[in-house]
Structure formats: C-alpha cells, structure tokens
Amino acid sequence: MKRNLISVIILAFSIINFIMLAIIIFTVIPTNKKTDNLITSIASIIDLSVEDKEEADGGKKVDLADLFVYTLSKEDTVTLKKTDEDTHFAVIQIAISMNTKSDDYKKYSPEEDAGIKSKESVIQSTVDNVISKYTAEECLNNKDAITKECKEAVKDLFNSDVIYDVSFSKYVVS
Numbered sequence: 001m002k003r004n005l006i007s008v009i010i011l012a013f014s015i016i017n018f019i020m021l022a023i024i025i026f027t028v029i030p031t032n033k034k035t036d037n038l039i040t041s042i043a044s045i046i047d048l049s050v051e052d053k054e055e056a057d058g059g060k061k062v063d064l065a066d067l068f069v070y071t072l073s074k075e076d077t078v079t080l081k082k083t084d085e086d087t088h089f090a091v092i093q094i095a096i097s098m099n100t101k102s103d104d105y106k107k108y109s110p111e112e113d114a115g116i117k118s119k120e121s122v123i124q125s126t127v128d129n130v131i132s133k134y135t136a137e138e139c140l141n142n143k144d145a146i147t148k149e150c151k152e153a154v155k156d157l158f159n160s161d162v163i164y165d166v167s168f169s170k171y172v173v174s
Helices: 002-057 117-132 136-141 143-158
Strands: 067-071 076-079 089-099 165-171
Touching: 076 117, 089 117, 117 143, 136 143, 136 165, 143 165
Parallel strands: none
Antiparallel strands: 067 089, 076 089, 089 165
8 A cells, every 4th residue: 555655646746747847848948049039139239339340440440550649729618408407518628540541641630731730620510519419418328429420420521531530538528
C-alpha cells in the first residue's frame, strides 16, 4: 500500500511539474522573443547613428594638427523662444574649427581681408537664428543637438569643407 501511495504522489508531482513547465514555456518564451526584438532594433538604431555621423562628416576625420580653431571676437546674447511670461536669454561665444588642409582655407583664413573675420556677423546671425528657435529648457537639455544644427547651418553658409566643427566656448542659459 505504501508503494502505491508513493507512486501516486510521484505521479502527482510529475503532472504538476509538467503543467508548470507548460505555463513557463507559453509565458516566458514570447516575452524573450519581444525582448530580443527590442534589443535587435536598438542595436540597429545605434549602428545607423554611427553610420550617419560618418556620412555627415564626409566619412573622413581631420587630424587635430590640421585644425585651426577661430573664436569669434565677441560674445552674443540671444533671446530664446518664450514658453511662459519670463524672457530667457542665452549668452554664447562661438568657436569655429577650420580644416587647414581644405582647398578653401586660404580663402577663409583669418589672416585674409575677406576671410572668416569679415564673416563674423553673418556667422553670428546664422547661429542666433538656430538658437532662438529653442526655449531655455530645450537649450539646457539639448545642447548637443543644437550644436549639431548650428554646425550644419554654418557649413551650409560657407558651402565648403573648410568648416569642420562649430562649438561654443561659452554657453550660458538664463
């Protein structure tokens, strides 16, 4: 009698184990597939953003020795887009990284009369137009995106590969 009772208990545990295994298979595996798809899509987005950055730079990097950083002579105060009753400002100073190996470098060199020094007001105006589209909160939270947009605007302005990067040597939002 004890043997039959032990056999029944073992059979009951085996059936319970089989049912638990079926529940785990039908609940965990679909979740794992969804997680795998999410990770795959994130990985593909990261790969795309790396490729986009290389394409935006023309696929080539400029050595630090081949860069000349020109800082515009004066700071600028930009009125930011209003979101509430207060008016907010950004105080910026722009630094332009120029590729000295570019064919147009001699044309835009700071030593030339018609060089980058003569274009300061146009550069300042272009960057002001980009920054003034943003609110103070956006300026604080999205500095990298704003810098990238300013870089593209200045590159479009010069229509040359002489402009390698645009950065801010001063960036204060109040």
